[in-house]
Amino acid sequence: MSRRVIGPINRVEGDLALTLTLENGRVAHAEVSSPLFRGFERILAGRHAQDALAIVPRICGICSVSQAMAAVNALEVLYGVSAPPNGQKVRNLVHAIENLCDHLTHFTLFFMPDFAHDAYRARRWHARAASAFTAQRGSAHAPMLEARATLMRVVGLVAGHWPHTMSLQAGGVTRTVSATERVRLARYLALARRYLETTLFGCPLEAISALSTPAGLAAYRDAHPHAQFALFLEVADDLDLYALGRCDAPLIAACAYPSDDGPLSDALCWQDGKPTPLDTATISEDVAHSRYAGEAAHPFAADTLPLPAKAGAYSWNRAPRLAGAPAQTGALARALARGDALSHALMRAGGSNVASRTIARVREIALLLPAMETWLASLALAEPFAVPCPPIPLHERAEGLTEAARGMLGHWVTLEGERIARYQIIAPTGWNFSPRDAAGVCGPLEAALAGTEAPDAQALTIQHIVRSFDPCQVCTTH
Amino acid sequence: MASNNKTLLWLHSGGCGGCTMSLLCAEAPGFFDALQLAGIDLLWHPSLSQASGDDALALFDALASGERALDILCVEGSVMTGADGAYHLLPDGRPYSRLIEAIARRAQTVIAVGTCAAYGGISAAGDNLGGATGLAFDSSLPGGLLGADFAARAGLPVVNIAGCPTHPDWVLETLALVARGELAATDLDRLGRPRFYADRLVHHGCARNEYYEFKASAEAPGQAGCLMEYAGCKGTQAHADCNTRPWNGAGSCIDGGHACVNCTSPHFADPGHPFQSTPKIAGFPVGLPTDMPKAWFVALATLSKSATPARVRANATADRERVAPSISGRVKP
Numbered sequence: 001m002s003r004r005v006i007g008p009i010n011r012v013e014g015d016l017a018l019t020l021t022l023e024n025g026r027v028a029h030a031e032v033s034s035p036l037f038r039g040f041e042r043i044l045a046g047r048h049a050q051d052a053l054a055i056v057p058r059i060c061g062i063c064s065v066s067q068a069m070a071a072v073n074a075l076e077v078l079y080g081v082s083a084p085p086n087g088q089k090v091r092n093l094v095h096a097i098e099n100l101c102d103h104l105t106h107f108t109l110f111f112m113p114d115f116a117h118d119a120y121r122a123r124r125w126h127a128r129a130a131s132a133f134t135a136q137r138g139s140a141h142a143p144m145l146e147a148r149a150t151l152m153r154v155v156g157l158v159a160g161h162w163p164h165t166m167s168l169q170a171g172g173v174t175r176t177v178s179a180t181e182r183v184r185l186a187r188y189l190a191l192a193r194r195y196l197e198t199t200l201f202g203c204p205l206e207a208i209s210a211l212s213t214p215a216g217l218a219a220y221r222d223a224h225p226h227a228q229f230a231l232f233l234e235v236a237d238d239l240d241l242y243a244l245g246r247c248d249a250p251l252i253a254a255c256a257y258p259s260d261d262g263p264l265s266d267a268l269c270w271q272d273g274k275p276t277p278l279d280t281a282t283i284s285e286d287v288a289h290s291r292y293a294g295e296a297a298h299p300f301a302a303d304t305l306p307l308p309a310k311a312g313a314y315s316w317n318r319a320p321r322l323a324g325a326p327a328q329t330g331a332l333a334r335a336l337a338r339g340d341a342l343s344h345a346l347m348r349a350g351g352s353n354v355a356s357r358t359i360a361r362v363r364e365i366a367l368l369l370p371a372m373e374t375w376l377a378s379l380a381l382a383e384p385f386a387v388p389c390p391p392i393p394l395h396e397r398a399e400g401l402t403e404a405a406r407g408m409l410g411h412w413v414t415l416e417g418e419r420i421a422r423y424q425i426i427a428p429t430g431w432n433f434s435p436r437d438a439a440g441v442c443g444p445l446e447a448a449l450a451g452t453e454a455p456d457a458q459a460l461t462i463q464h465i466v467r468s469f470d471p472c473q474v475c476t477t478h
Numbered sequence: 479m480a481s482n483n484k485t486l487l488w489l490h491s492g493g494c495g496g497c498t499m500s501l502l503c504a505e506a507p508g509f510f511d512a513l514q515l516a517g518i519d520l521l522w523h524p525s526l527s528q529a530s531g532d533d534a535l536a537l538f539d540a541l542a543s544g545e546r547a548l549d550i551l552c553v554e555g556s557v558m559t560g561a562d563g564a565y566h567l568l569p570d571g572r573p574y575s576r577l578i579e580a581i582a583r584r585a586q587t588v589i590a591v592g593t594c595a596a597y598g599g600i601s602a603a604g605d606n607l608g609g610a611t612g613l614a615f616d617s618s619l620p621g622g623l624l625g626a627d628f629a630a631r632a633g634l635p636v637v638n639i640a641g642c643p644t645h646p647d648w649v650l651e652t653l654a655l656v657a658r659g660e661l662a663a664t665d666l667d668r669l670g671r672p673r674f675y676a677d678r679l680v681h682h683g684c685a686r687n688e689y690y691e692f693k694a695s696a697e698a699p700g701q702a703g704c705l706m707e708y709a710g711c712k713g714t715q716a717h718a719d720c721n722t723r724p725w726n727g728a729g730s731c732i733d734g735g736h737a738c739v740n741c742t743s744p745h746f747a748d749p750g751h752p753f754q755s756t757p758k759i760a761g762f763p764v765g766l767p768t769d770m771p772k773a774w775f776v777a778l779a780t781l782s783k784s785a786t787p788a789r790v791r792a793n794a795t796a797d798r799e800r801v802a803p804s805i806s807g808r809v810k811p
Contacts, residue, residue, distance in 0.1 A: 007569030010522075010530040013495055017569040036558070036566045036574075038492050043604040048752035054739055055747075058600045060643060061496020135528035136520060137511060145508040149726075152503050156726025162503065163496045164741075166699070166754075167734045174700035174735025176798045306607055308564035311713070316565075367648055386569020386700050386799060412691055458531045474494050 006457045007035070008464060010020040011110040011135070014473025016433070016466070019314065020449070020457045030442070030475070032433045034317040036066045036193040037291070040182070040478040041304040042194070044423035048080060049393060049415055050170075052423070056411070056470065057164045060442035062105075065098040065161030066152050066404035067475070070411040070425075074177035074400025075170035078393045078415060085260045087172025093185075093259045094159050094168060094401075096375075100368045101148045102470070103331075104200075105360050106317040108133065108144040111467045114460055117149040119196065121275050125234050132228065140199075140228060142388060147195035153188050154372075157181060172386025177379055183187035185376055186276045193369055194278035201366065202227030208366035212341035214349065217359070229362050241355040245465030247448040249305075249326045250349055251333035252278055252397070252431070257371065259376075264371055267401070269322065271346070278324070280399060280410070285426065286319040288312075288438035296321070300397060301426035315435040316477040319443060328352060328438075328444040328467060329428045331406025332360040341417035361405075361470060389463075393418060405426050406470040427475035484549035484657045487508040487541060487581065488523040491566050491574050492601045492610045493555025494644040495784065497592040498525055503726055506648035516654040518550070529643075535570070542580035551585035551657060552614055552649075553578055556601040557623045560609025578613070579623055587630040587656050588613065588624075589639060591649055596638035596670065597744035598622075604748070606756035612638070614670065618744040634663055638670035641718065645725060648675050669744065671717065679768060680713035680738045682731075683721035690714075692786040693779045694794035698738045699754055703794025706763060711756045712740035714767035 007017030015036045040059050042050060052071040057064040069091065076082055083091065112133040132140040147305035152162050158175055159167035167174045177185070193205065200225035201208050211217050221233040230331045236242065239243055255263045262389040267278040286296040291313040293305040307313070320327070335343035342363070345357040393415055402413040407428030414422040432441025442450070448465055490498070496802070502509050513520055524539055529537070558565040563573020568729060582588045590613045593599035597617055602610035612622040614636035629635055639648050642656035646712035654674050655661040669674050680792050684690065705711030713721070716738050720730045731738050739753055740746045751757040757764045766775050770786040789801040 006531045006536055007570045008530065010523065010527050010534060011525060013525065015490075015524075015566070033569075035569070036492065037608055038558075039563075039604070040602045040608065042607060043600070045563045045604070051753050054753040055600065055603075058496070059496055061494040062497040063641065064494075064496060064499075104531040109526060117528070136526060141510055142508050145502055145510070146505070149503050149505045149508065153727035156724070156729030158734070160645075160729045160731045160736065161725035163494075163501075165734055166731065166736040166739075169699060169736075172700070179799070241788055243734075273638075306565075386797065389696065463530065 001135065004250060004457050009463070010469045011113065012467065012473060013060070016471060016473050018462070018466070020462070022454060022457060025455060027449050027452045027454055027455060030433060030446045032443060032445050033315045034433065034473050034477045036473070037306055037316040037477050038252045039275050039306070041423050041425060042389070044420050047420050048418055049334070049413070049420055050076060051367055051419065052413070053166050053169060057166070058473060059478045061163050061476050062102055062402040063257040063409070063472055065095050065165070065168065066402055066409050068165070069095050070400040070409050072170055072400070073170050073402055074411050074413045077398035077400070078395050078413065079170050079389050081171045081387060081396035081405040083172040084384050084387055086379050086383055087260050088101040089379055090173045090177065091168050091374050093372050094155050095167070095258060096368045096372050097151050097154050098162065099405040100365055101151055103365050104144055104148055106189055106405070106470045107362055108140050112232065113138065114463050114467065115171040117460055119460055124158045126233060126258040127240065128231055129235065131317060132231070143195065143199060147192050150188050151192045154185055157185060158402070166454060169386065169389065173386070174386070176311060176385045177381060179381055182376060182379065182381065186373070189369065189373055189376065196365060196369060197375050199266060200228050202453040205366040205369055208363055210261040211363070214342070217342065230360070232358065234357040236358070241464065242350045242353055244461060245354040245448040245468055247328050247444045247445045249328045249447065250322065251336060251352060252322060252327045252329050252334035253337045253410055254278070254403050254410070256403035259375065262456055264367070268333060269327070270333060270336045270431055280401070283426070284321050284324070284438035286321055288319070289314055289435040290318045291316055296311045299410070299426060300414060302424050313397065317430055317433060317435055319434045320431050321437060326443050327431055329431050330357060330361070331364045332357050333407065334364065335402060337362040338431070354464050404472070404475070407431065407474055409475070410455050423478050426478065427472065429469065429471045429473060432469045433471055433476060483517045483519045483771070485547070486518050486552060486653070487521045488526045488552045488554065489578055489581070490559045491553065491578065491609060492556040492603070493592060493594040495525065495554070497521070497649070499555050499642040501646045501649050504650055509646070512650045513653070514550050516650070516657045517652060528797070529729070534685055538577055538581070541584060542577060544584050547582065548585045550587050550589060550653065552591050553590045553595045554591045556598045556610035558608045558614060559611055559623065560607060565608035566805045575623060577711065581591050582613065582624055584629070585630055587634055587637065588630045589637045589652065590614070591639050592644050592743070593640045593741060593746065595643045596640045599642060600747040600754070602652050602747070613804060615744060618669065634661065635666065636670055637672065640669070640671050640676070640742040642746065645704045645723060648672065667717070668720050671742065675719045675723070676717040676742065676774060678717070678719035678722065680718050680720045680732070682715040682719070684713055684732055685721070687734060688790060689794055691782060692790050693783045694786050694790045697795055700797060701795050702797070702799050705732060705737045706756065708756055710752070710756050712739035712765060713738040714739040715765055716742060729773065745802070
């Protein structure tokens with residue numbers, strides 16, 4: 001039996017360390033640690049409510065717009081205002097650009113480079129993976145960054161810049177779109193579509209969204225051997241990533257991309273093979289193994305009291321629980337929420353695992369780009385893009401939920417007058433990379449790692465599992 | 479064949495990673511091409527390298543001990559000094575702050591990327607539980623982790639590429655100048671910022687200049703007028719070239735419809751007033767345009783308000799410019 005700490009784990013957003021105990025070539029015990037604390041919940045306390053729009057995007061450089069959207073959703077409840085259709089659509093457009101670019105960045109720069117590792121050189125796909133995805137040198141990187149930069153031009157035009165825009169506000173957005181600008185925006189989307197259809201998928205986006213069975217997925221893989229997604233599917237079959245990193249915790253999602261045509265996916269808690277409503281009143285954060293004082297509490301009742309030297313604590317992440325139990329979140333939960341047939345089939349076959357999580361994430365790219373085209377085309381340019389936000393809040397507290405690329409993000413805000421009295425944040429990786437709670441129940445990644453075959457603690461299998469959740473550690477501990 | 483390339487190590491501590499994410503938005507050339515063209519080898523970056531775990535720690539130790547030479551150290555995020563560094567630990571339990579310091583004292587040039595690494599930034603806002611500070615400044619006071627007198631081995635003080643986030647070109651052009659030996663101490667302002675962008679004001683090139691001239695003000699974000707009088711805009715005081723060096727193709731905060739929050743300033747995160755409103759005394763903004771005498775500002779503002787064209791006044795509080803400038807000259811019958 002050997003116990004050791006590994007880290008820093010590269011190619012995740014922020015800092016991550018694992019403590020693994022190996023027994024007979026398997027992980028017997030895993031502890032997931034978030035080693036950095038900054039204290040945004042305390043930074044927000046005492047500020048004007050609207051200051052959240054300047055502060056929360058800076059929690060995270062990769063989920064900046066998601067953080068802004070969670071705050072906007074809370075502020076719209078607090079001030080009793082909602083955005084007109086144009087405002088909602090432009091917010092969706094900006095938010096979807098961030099999330100789509102995140103999926104591209106994660107796939108190309110963070111996740112796939114592991115398959116370029118020398119340990120896989122005997123595999124028939126290794127030369128292709130190494131040539132395209134080796135960190136810093138892979139031929140896939142520059143074209144992806146070019147497509148990403150083109151998509152970010154959409155945010156530049158309608159929201160000033162990315163990350164950390166303040167254009168998304170309670171009541172809408174701070175900028176209108178003219179007819180000529182819409183032409184320019186549509187061209188950026190068209191260039192991105194061309195990249196995705198030639199390089200990532202090798203076929204029309206709609207064909208990727210239409211895949212509904214594992215057999216269909218295999219047929220796609222065989223028909224498009226040069227596409228990057230097909231390469232991943234080949235790797236997934238060869239290494240049986242469908243059997244790696246299984247996590248059986250309930251899958252949760254918030255409503256994603258609301259508009260007057262309905263959201264792209266609704267809130268959900270997927271449990272025991274069926275959908276149930278998401279009841280956020282049952283959310284709590286436990287701190288038994290986290291470096292904080294206090295007891296498990298709902299975020300409307302929780303305070304942030306760091307204790308750097310707390311005995312028995314191993315993470316700056318708290319342990320979020322839904323009805324007392326861990327839950328996982330991410331693109332797979334959103335796919336289940338929108339009734340995606342392929343994701344349902346993969347769940348029935350092998351649950352949430354490295355392959356099913358990654359397939360859901362990459363296929364969401366094919367869903368998001370056409371959705372952006374629709375939002376853009378349906379803007380009523382002569383109509384308002386915002387309504388004035390009333391000067392005084394109507395309510396004292398509100399919950400703001402949204403979907404970041406990696407899953408459900410929640411802000412719980414309590415005001416005193418116009419000032420923030422309490423601001424609590426639960427980030428998606430907070431759920432996925434939760435430490436143990438007072439009952440000793442481990443978090444989703446800890447559960448997914450347990451039992452994994454691993455010749456040593458730095459095994460690539462471990463890293464595939466970690467990265468398959470697309471972690472964002474800076475959001476997690478905020 | 480020995481390479482003449484410069485080596486670069488990138489460390490991330492108490493920040494959001496947004497400066498890296500912004501850097502990846504670089505265009506023509508993109509990030510990897512730009513480094514290659516500048517003759518820079520990236521030894522390790524937390525988001526972009528193959529090596530994890532032991533390999534990364536071994537590299538850090540070799541650089542910290544001097545066993546391996548390092549040309550450029552970039553640090554993103556503030557340094558967490560509270561509780562003996564316990565707010566950010568390496569996997570082996572050492573404070574990250576000590577690793578940063580050890581490598582900074584070995585590197586030829588040290589660059590703070592972003593306002594957090596330069597001055598503490600948003601991570602040091604409020605009660606600053608974690609003791610977040612900059613590399614060589616704590617807010618606007620020289621000191622920070624490395625001390626007021628710090629100079630890296632090649633002679634420069636810490637280069638502070640302030641911004642929240644940084645523009646990709648600020649970072650890539652600074653790196654290129656450093657790699658060529660063309661950045662001197664005199665190319666930095668007194669807050670350590672490269673003058674090629676920090677000697678400009680955000681106000682320069684602002685597309686709302688006509689509204690500013692006439693003090694025709696937006697009353698809320700999202701309106702077309704000048705954002706200085708009511709909406710908290712600090713573009714006339716903010717040191718950066720955001721309106722002459724566009725972001726993400728064609729953007730800037732102000733073109734996006736919201737205030738400049740002066741994010742290259744050490745104090746931006748604690749402005750002492752709500753970000754989106756302008757504090758005033760006797761009806762005039764507390765923060766006056768840089769280098770402008772107050773009496774003249776008051777006099778000119780009063781005069782220019784009374785001279786505001788009806789078109790400019792009407793557009794200032796609209797969500798877009800609804801009245802077009804008239805065409806001079808006689809209209810033919």
